[in-house]
Every structure is written in C-alpha cells, then in structure tokens.
Amino acid sequence: MVRKPVDNTASGRSTLSFLLSLEATAIRRPSSGKMIWGSIFFTWLISLLPWRLWPPAPDLLLLVILFWCLNEPRRVGMFTAFVLGLLMDVHDAGLLGGHALAYTLAAYGAVTLTRRLQRFNAVVQALHMLPVVLVAEAASHFIHAWLAGEWAGWQWVWSALLTVALWPLADILLLLPQRRLDEVDPGQG
C-alpha cells in the first residue's frame, strides 16, 4: 500500500503521517461529531419506516449505536443507547424499556470491548459483537416474556445475526470520511 501525504494542511497530523511508523498510522483520528450524530439520526429515521415488520429484519439503529460505542466510546455510550431505545419503544407501541434494556446492555458490551477491538478488522469485531448482541437481545426478550406472559418465538435470533452480519458494511460506510482523508485503512491494525 502506498501512502502519500495529503495536501490537507488543516490538520498537522496528515501532512506528517508518512513520517510515522507503520503501527502509528493505524491510529485513527476521531470521527466528526456531525458524522456520528448524523448517522445515528438518519438510522433512527430509517427505523421508523415499516420495513421492520419483517420479524428477522436487522436492527440497524442498534448496529450504528454499537459501532459508535466501539469506535467513539467517549461520545456515544449507554445513555445514548438507552434514550434511543426508549424512542423505539414508543414508536413500536411495546412495553417501555424493552428496547432500552437491550440497547443499554449491548452498548455496555461494546464500551467494555472497545480497547480490545479497535485495532481489529471489521469481521473480527463483528464476531466479537455477536455474543454481545445475542445476550442483550435475549435478556430483553426473556424479561419481556416473563412480564407479558407470552413468548414471541426465536425470530429475534435471526435479527441479531443479520444485524451483526452488517457490521463490516457499517464499518465501510461510517468510516468512509476518514478513509478518504488519509487513504490509510484503519481496520488493518
């Protein structure tokens, strides 16, 4: 891979990036706030559309929240996940707290794994996130089943699998601005 200096003199780091060692270049600069909150807001809007009626539909909002929890744990964390979960609960007209619980638990998993996983590529990250999403969703569904006295079936497992399967795609799309700037693949740590 050929690294060349970019004529972006606004930030000193990119002009000097070719001087740094190979490992050091893998450290990403932080994503912009616009990108983070914009992507979360956009995914939330998308989640209001009726495509989620299909039971194994992936939870894109959870995917984006987890992605930012992992990559920007200073900005996006459990509280964001909790609030967005509540919004989804109201939209879905379900019990208040169901989505909030699942999102909070999954976000905790992502936040605690962040140091371990940031240098790995997207596929390994996805493999690590699979149990996190499964456990979080399972907890939410079991408690829901206990309170509501009925079991909604196992379709949510497919939903969790699909959600995690889309992780590499999220990685490509959400880190696109950084890749364009310095043309260094931050996933190849």
Added chain:
Amino acid sequence: MQEHGTIRLFKRGPTAEFRLFVLVLLSLALLVVDSRWNVLNPARQAISVVIYPFQRFVLAPRDFVARFDNWTDAASLARTEKEALQRQRIELAQIATHAAQLSAENQQLRRLLKVAETVSQPSVAVEVLYEPPNAFSHHLIFNKGTTSGIRPGMPVIDEGGVVGQIVRVTPFTSEAALLTDEKVSIPVQVLRNGLRLIAFGGNVSGKVEVRYLTADADIRSGDTLITSGIGGYFPAGLLVAKVDHVERDAGSGFALAVASPLSHPERYRHFLVLKVDVSKQQSVGAGTDGSKTGR
C-alpha cells in the same frame, strides 16, 4: 485509545459499570411499571408527540407515492366506479323502498316495545399511520388522537363491521387493538337467534373465538355474530364475525366456536372511530384497559 496511560486522571463521570447498573435498573423499572399500570402514559404521550413529526416526515414519500398512484389511476377508477355505482343504484333503489317499509314497521314495533330509539353515532374517520412491529399484539396506529376527540375504549369499524378498539391515545395519534388481538373481548349476539355471547381474540391468528359455551348451545357454522350492545363500549348491531366451525368437547361439557372477522383491517387504510360516550365507563373500563394496553 490514545489516553491509555492517563485513564484515572481524565476519566470523567461514573464508571461504566455504575452507569450500566443505573440504566438497566431504570429499564427494568419501566418494564415492570408499564406492564402493570398506566402511570407511564403521560411520558409515552410526550415522547410520542416529539417523534410524531419525524414519523410523518419519513412516511411522507410513501403517502406521496400513494397519492400519485391514486391520481394516475383516477380516470380508470372513476369509470369503473361509475359503472359499479350505476349498478348499485338500481339495486339500492329496490332495497331502499324495501328498507323504508321495514323502517316504518320497525319504528312502530319499537314504539310498541317502548325500546329507546337508537341515536345515530357521531364518528371520526381515521387513516392508518403505521403498523407497529410488535410480535405480541395486533395493533394499528391511526393519524388522529385526543385533539380529534378520540378516547381509549372507542370502537373502530370499517364497512365490514367491527375492526377493534382504541386502547391508547396521544394528542395526534391513537392505537387500536384489532378484534383478533387476544386482549380484546366483545359482547356479541348470534344474529339468527339472539344468543348472547362474548367473543375473544383467538389463539389462532386472524380468528375470533367464542369460548365458554355450553355443549348444547345453539350456534353453528355460518352464523353471523353481531355486537349485543351490552357493556356499553360497542353500540348494538355492528357486524363482528362469521362462525367457521364449532368444536364441541363432550368430555368437558363446553363448546368453542371459531369465527372469522367480517372486517378487513389489512386491506384498507381508512377506518371510522365511533365516538361513543366512554366517560361513564372509564371507571369500570380502566382496569381492563390497563391489562389490554400493557402488553
């Protein structure tokens, strides 16, 4: 990552575990409270009002496409409708004369029986905003709420008959549980012989069940069920369902009738909410409504 060496120094706020504990506890509290009581409804309404503009915004393209579709089809639709209407007019003319005759006779009979004359019900037309993706219940969200005078408990009908019942309202939206939702129960009557029963949302999806019949109850497949008007929420005489089959269990001495709803909530987007007076039922209905809405 960059702050690897300075974790303690720059760490802000409580630890992740503490935050997790608080938020999980909060979620669980919300879940338990919301499944048992209605006290969280104001919070739900507030959030719902906040997200309502976004819901309308993202659904706008769909509504636009539907409107555009309607517009392009308008000419052919108008032609076919005109023919259908013409045919209907002829048929209706006959029925109308017949009905006039019957209504006169009926009024006379009612006077004779000293039955209170049924008043025509005020109603409000609503449109489906969206169907919530919820595996546990069959609900629909409509585009009008308390600002249009809709209250929990009001029945929802379409041209086929009873569709369901409003279970939750916010200022701009309302949520209806369909007949087939297992939390809904309706007092009904067999049209053929006036037998009074209660219909429940079925265990079989898309069906209505009449339970707790005595084994010799006079009900058979093909019977039409109409609302009996007992209980106050549903006005009498609305079509509800047609009986598919009756399962008689000689062992227990009880029978179970399975019926298909006559309304078609999955086909159209417009419905009518009957503005029955639910205020006096409120005290009675609050408990049952809670169990309905909570799940």
